[in-house]
Amino acid sequence: MAAVRVRRIGTHAFTATNERGAHVRVGRAGEPGAFTPVELLLAAAAGCVGITAEDLVVRRAGADAAIEAVAEDVRPVGAHELDAVAVRLGLDLSALGGAERAELVAVVNRAVEAVCTVTRTLKRSTRVDLAVP
Structure with a gap:
């Protein structure tokens, strides 16, 4: 834990x-x-997506493949709750053909949906237990 x-x-x-x-x-x-705490939440979401995708991308696009994940909060100005977290995964897939690119995108999407703990938790809206002695 x-x-x-x-x-x-x-x-x-x-x-x-x-x-x-x-x-x-x-x-x-x-x-x-x-x-800020929200920026750390965004970093956790983007980091989880990048880390989840890394092995899949490197295996197909090469050890030097560029990977960049960007997460943004979606909420009205001044709101104290996020409506959504938008994550974009930027990959340099120029070395891959069209079919290889499409397959990699599908595999990455499936992997993030299956094992990215942070984004899966955000989608589920986990319980937060606060203890104040």
């Missing part, structure tokens, strides 16, 4: 640390050098 600890380091500034010692700054919108 994964755990992330978030500790306050200043006004509107926090550090998130995982069990392997990686750190990322978290803060409000406009906080220099920090991700």
Whole structure:
């Protein structure tokens, strides 16, 4: 099971640390050098899609295949809830023919639908349990 600890380091500034010692700054919108919580959610969605697609893409398009996933929040300005998360996966498939390209796109879509934990969870709208002692 994964755990992330978030500790306050200043006004509107926090550090998130995982069990392997990686750190990322978290803060409000406009906080220099920090991700907002929503940006971290977007990074998780895009990262999960990219990581899920990587082996499939590299196997077919080569070890140097360019992969870029971009996630955007979809919500009205000022809203405190997302209507959707839009993820675009950019791939350089210029080395593949039309049929190979179509097959890879289908395989990547199936893999993301089947095993991308973050996007699958977002689609399902998971329960969040908050404990405050």
